Amino acid sequence: MTLRRMATAGVLAAVVAATLGAVSASAGGPRPPATQDQSLRGLAARNGLYFGTAVDAAAYAGASDPQYTSMVDSQFSTVTPENVMKWESLEPTRGTYDWTAADTFVENAARNHQLVRGHVLTWYSQLPGWLTTGIQDGSIDGPQLRALLHKHITDVVAHFRGKIWQWDVVNEAVSDPWETPPAIHLGGNTGSLKQKFADLLGPGYVADAFRWARAADPKALLFYNDYNIEAFGDGGPGDKTQFVYDLVKRLRAQGVPIDGVGSQGHLSTQYGNYDVLAVADALRRFTDLGVAVALTEVDARSLTKDAADPAKDAAGADLNARDQASAYNYHVLLQACLLNAHCLSFTVWGFTDKYSWIPNWFKNPPEGSGCLWDAAYHPKKSLRTVQGDLAAAGPPLVQPRVPQKPRR
Numbered sequence: 001m002t003l004r005r006m007a008t009a010g011v012l013a014a015v016v017a018a019t020l021g022a023v024s025a026s027a028g029g030p031r032p033p034a035t036q037d038q039s040l041r042g043l044a045a046r047n048g049l050y051f052g053t054a055v056d057a058a059a060y061a062g063a064s065d066p067q068y069t070s071m072v073d074s075q076f077s078t079v080t081p082e083n084v085m086k087w088e089s090l091e092p093t094r095g096t097y098d099w100t101a102a103d104t105f106v107e108n109a110a111r112n113h114q115l116v117r118g119h120v121l122t123w124y125s126q127l128p129g130w131l132t133t134g135i136q137d138g139s140i141d142g143p144q145l146r147a148l149l150h151k152h153i154t155d156v157v158a159h160f161r162g163k164i165w166q167w168d169v170v171n172e173a174v175s176d177p178w179e180t181p182p183a184i185h186l187g188g189n190t191g192s193l194k195q196k197f198a199d200l201l202g203p204g205y206v207a208d209a210f211r212w213a214r215a216a217d218p219k220a221l222l223f224y225n226d227y228n229i230e231a232f233g234d235g236g237p238g239d240k241t242q243f244v245y246d247l248v249k250r251l252r253a254q255g256v257p258i259d260g261v262g263s264q265g266h267l268s269t270q271y272g273n274y275d276v277l278a279v280a281d282a283l284r285r286f287t288d289l290g291v292a293v294a295l296t297e298v299d300a301r302s303l304t305k306d307a308a309d310p311a312k313d314a315a316g317a318d319l320n321a322r323d324q325a326s327a328y329n330y331h332v333l334l335q336a337c338l339l340n341a342h343c344l345s346f347t348v349w350g351f352t353d354k355y356s357w358i359p360n361w362f363k364n365p366p367e368g369s370g371c372l373w374d375a376a377y378h379p380k381k382s383l384r385t386v387q388g389d390l391a392a393a394g395p396p397l398v399q400p401r402v403p404q405k406p407r408r
């Protein structure tokens with residue numbers, strides 16, 4: 001980065017921080033002591049980092065669990081709606097928007113001085129029933145789907161104009177190496193909804209989605225968001241991170257207004273997973289393209305049954321080892337983010353096991369326990385590790401955050 005670009009970026013960072021209110025990193029010198037009772041948002045702010053969570057709107061609104069609501073309000077400086085900004089929530093009936101839950105979410109965030117990650121504009125999943133059916137049965141063709149997506153992005157981004165910090169403009173558009181065909185491609189398994197969605201829209205839809213979003217809100221940061229892109233593999237046809245890197249590189253070269261890459265960070269302790277410098281290397285390669293990065297959906301789940309007897313719940317030594325492995329995964333992702341000044345935010349996909357999506361999704365074999373607090377809001381090793389990492393970070397190795405210059 002040239003000195004001039006650094007200066008511009010620094011000014012921009014100050015402007016963004018002042019406008020959006022909240023996080024500013026201490027410039028150096030002695031810091032106040034960090035303690036375990038400080039909030040994640042406070043500890044992260046020491047490095048100018050925004051610390052976020054996905055919010056379950058029903059749990060937040062429910063009077064039965066005030067602790068959930070007060071922790072969302074006090075622990076986090078950025079929030080992501082877990083479901084209420086998805087297409088199925090906003091336009092359940094074709095042509096009729098229901099903004100109620102999403103508007104309430106945005107108002108709550110403003111009251112708590114939290115920045116909003118808008119999630120999600122373009123995704124084959126959690127589409128309204130009328131749209132999924134139309135794609136599946138062929139009654140909605142390619143040009144019609146393209147027009148519907150254009151309208152959806154324009155209407156939604158315009159509705160929230162000026163209130164969204166980062167938009168997940170395109171989410172999980174890319175296949176996984178275990179799908180068919182195995183070479184990574186836009187879409188998913190042959191014949192799947194994910195593949196049909198991509199085929200109907202055609203290869204140019206990713207670029208168009210970003211252009212449409214930029215036209216509707218020139219200031220929001222526009223992100224591509226995906227999972228299993230935490231580190232590069234062998235660079236071959238099955239390397240999803242490489243595929244997404246090439247896609248972003250191409251989009252930037254074409255002048256498409258993409259400002260960031262969100263690495264979701266859904267990890268499981270049953271796998272080998274990553275090391276700090278491998279993840280840091282991936283983030284650096286993305287930010288070298290001129291985009292910002294963010295960890296957008298972090299959790300680190302574990303198998304929940306006894307290692308020797310799968311009929312029994314895990315206990316004792318098993319649980320202890322899994323808790324520590326989960327904490328290590330949080331540590332790896334957070335350290336890598338801290339080491340890159342263009343890593344703007346670190347968001348967990350729920351903070352308590354009480355409402356986590358994990359047990360509903362991973363049932364065979366069952367997995368759970370992926371969050372920072374357990375289902376009774378007791379702090380876990382993962383929380384203590386994250387707090388320690390945030391407290392120990394600072395210059396010269398960890399610098400205040402610097403947004404990249406958005407392409408407008």
Ligand code: G3I
Nearest residue numbers: 054082083119120125126171172227264266297349357361
């Ligand atoms: O809306 C219905 C509700 O009417 C019904 O009463 C209830 C009963 O189960 O189900 C509700 O729908 C659920 C929906 O969440 C809203 O709560 C779906 O069953 C459930 O499958 C859906 O799960 C969400 C999942 O995305 C769907 O793909 C999770 O909550 C949400 O955490 C998860 O989030 C995704 C990100 O958006 C993208 N990245 C991966 C991440 C985890 O899968």
